[in-house]
Amino acid sequence: MRFCILGSGSSGNSALLQTEGARVLVDAGFSARKLAGLLEAAGTSLGQIDAVFLTHEHGDHAAAVEGLRKFPHIRVFANAATARAVQAGLSHRPDWQIFETGTRFLFRDLEIQSFTVPHDAQEPVGFRFSSGREGDLFAPRRSLAYLTDLGHAPAHLHEHIRDCEVIVVEANHCPELLKADPKRPWSTKQRISGRHGHLSNEGVRALLGAVSSPRWRRIYLTHLSRDCNTPAAVEQALAEIRASLAACEFAIVGAGEGTPFYDLA
Ligand SMILES: [Zn+2]
Numbered sequence: 001m002r003f004c005i006l007g008s009g010s011s012g013n014s015a016l017l018q019t020e021g022a023r024v025l026v027d028a029g030f031s032a033r034k035l036a037g038l039l040e041a042a043g044t045s046l047g048q049i050d051a052v053f054l055t056h057e058h059g060d061h062a063a064a065v066e067g068l069r070k071f072p073h074i075r076v077f078a079n080a081a082t083a084r085a086v087q088a089g090l091s092h093r094p095d096w097q098i099f100e101t102g103t104r105f106l107f108r109d110l111e112i113q114s115f116t117v118p119h120d121a122q123e124p125v126g127f128r129f130s131s132g133r134e135g136d137l138f139a140p141r142r143s144l145a146y147l148t149d150l151g152h153a154p155a156h157l158h159e160h161i162r163d164c165e166v167i168v169v170e171a172n173h174c175p176e177l178l179k180a181d182p183k184r185p186w187s188t189k190q191r192i193s194g195r196h197g198h199l200s201n202e203g204v205r206a207l208l209g210a211v212s213s214p215r216w217r218r219i220y221l222t223h224l225s226r227d228c229n230t231p232a233a234v235e236q237a238l239a240e241i242r243a244s245l246a247a248c249e250f251a252i253v254g255a256g257e258g259t260p261f262y263d264l265a
């Protein structure tokens, strides 16, 4: 399994996951044109993408679906509430593959588990993607958890991130920087920091600290707010947990940035 983040932050989120049998996107929150450019930089193209998995309908996660009209072979996986919300803004009908939140299903050599996350969208989810077999020398089982856009981290998330090699998790804002931000009105700040808003650096620290699994190899901190967070603030909030997880790498993805490929094998 190979993985890279194409882009992260409120201007758009998308990640690329590749196995022997599938090449999929997790979220597609850019214009299809911009997404095509990001994929080209990653050595591939929309023509080679098999499927998109949507966490929720917000534009910074689903904007490219409109532009997929020219790529009817791409299957779009979402739960019914998310699909309905996205479809309402589309001028075409993509190849929807509807799953029920909480179920486990297969796509080619990928096993996908969805689970609810608390966020102000219709039915937002996180995903765990797994591939390979336990004990297989050439294709050992590897898992990646993807959870972004969540106001807080309920305990049911623990089981979904414990046995993964890779975790992608939102570190949206630093509470002090959010409070001091002169641009956002009070109501927006309440929304962001609320139970169904976005996860703070402190929130990620608490989640990772509560599970602290020896299986973790790499953790991506994503969806950083451009104005209300900095990589340095994330670094500072996570310093202690980072020191206690010596075998795990931390990749803080700045607002608007992507990452090179990481090989999970
Ligand atoms: Zn959202």
Ligand SMILES: [Zn+2]
Pocket: 009, 010, 013, 058, 060, 061, 149, 223
């Ligand atoms: Zn978002």
